[in-house]
Amino acid sequence: MKRPRFIAQQSSHPQGLVGNVIARIMAAETVPENLHALSLLELQAGDRFLDIGTGHGSALLKAAQSCELDLAAGIDPSTVMVNLASRRARVATTTVDIQIKQATVASIPFPDRSFNKLLTVHTIYFWDELRRGLEEIFRVTAPGGLFVSCFRPGEDQSFRDSFPDGIYQKHSKTDVLNATQRAGFTLARNADHPSDERLKPLAFVVAKKPVGVL
Ligand SMILES: C[S@@+](CC[C@H](N)C(=O)[O-])C[C@H]1O[C@@H](n2cnc3c(N)ncnc32)[C@H](O)[C@@H]1O
Numbered sequence: 001m002k003r004p005r006f007i008a009q010q011s012s013h014p015q016g017l018v019g020n021v022i023a024r025i026m027a028a029e030t031v032p033e034n035l036h037a038l039s040l041l042e043l044q045a046g047d048r049f050l051d052i053g054t055g056h057g058s059a060l061l062k063a064a065q066s067c068e069l070d071l072a073a074g075i076d077p078s079t080v081m082v083n084l085a086s087r088r089a090r091v092a093t094t095t096v097d098i099q100i101k102q103a104t105v106a107s108i109p110f111p112d113r114s115f116n117k118l119l120t121v122h123t124i125y126f127w128d129e130l131r132r133g134l135e136e137i138f139r140v141t142a143p144g145g146l147f148v149s150c151f152r153p154g155e156d157q158s159f160r161d162s163f164p165d166g167i168y169q170k171h172s173k174t175d176v177l178n179a180t181q182r183a184g185f186t187l188a189r190n191a192d193h194p195s196d197e198r199l200k201p202l203a204f205v206v207a208k209k210p211v212g213v214l
Contacts, residue, residue, distance in 0.1 A: 002164055003162055005167065006018075008163060009167055010022040011026065011122075012168075014081055019081075023055060023080060026056060032199055033198075034119075034150075036199055036204065037150045037204060041119060041148055045067045045069070047067075047070060048070050048073075048115045048117070048142070049063045049069050049073065050073045050115040050117075050119070051075075052074075052105050052120040053122070053123030054085055055076055055084075055085070056081065056088070057074055057089060059119060060074040060089070064089075071096070071097050073098070077103065104127070106129065108136050113139075113143070113214070114142070115141060115142060116144065116146070117146055118141055121149075121151075122152075124151050124171060125163075126169075131182070138183045144208070144210075145208070148206050150203065155173060155174075159201065176205055184213060185207035187206070191204040
């Protein structure tokens with residue numbers, strides 16, 4: 001069964017009261033993939049972390065509470081999401097510098113090479129342009145930095161059948177791997193999670209910006 005269009009629209013850009021409700025449901029639903037993606041980043045004290053399409057900010061706050069990061073930043077184009085994540089950050093128990101900004105992946109409001117650990121979970125479907133987004137992520141990644149993306153791949157028939165076209169762009173895993181490499185990253189390792197039923201349908205791409213490349 002196709003997911004209703006208005007729910008899909010809200011997932012792509014949460015708005016108003018409904019958006020607030022969807023955000024809370026989403027925060028609960030995407031815990032396993034965010035935890036797996038965070039584990040792949042192997043966060044350490046001193047890291048500079050960016051969550052692209054941070055939404056409700058759960059992964060961002062988890063990262064900020066995991067160790068003494070130098071910076072934990074999140075971007076999201078949705079006002080509802082930025083407000084929600086900012087409210088949650090204000091009351092979170094952490095001393096880490098948390099910055100949440102309203103922006104899309106196409107124009108990340110941070111200088112070149114600002115981050116060495118970057119994450120995006122369930123957002124690439126909504127980017128205007130995959131290539132532009134990955135190039136922009138590459139720009140803000142420091143040499144040697146790691147970038148993890150998690151998404152439902154277009155090869156998955158049930159994903160293709162149940163999520164409405166026009167809102168969800170169903171990129172194949174091959175296309176994402178190729179576009180990630182074309183942006184300048186090297187692919188670090190296959191990080192899918194075939195043994196966990198909940199994570200099985202998801203693709204996890206771990207990419208590294210080569211040392212010595214600006
Ligand atoms: C399905 S939610 C995922 C939120 C969170 N990352 C998670 O795993 O629960 C998609 C998020 O991507 C954001 N988004 C939509 N278009 C975006 C874009 N072009 N750049 C960055 N984020 C975007 C939406 O506002 C929304 O908060």
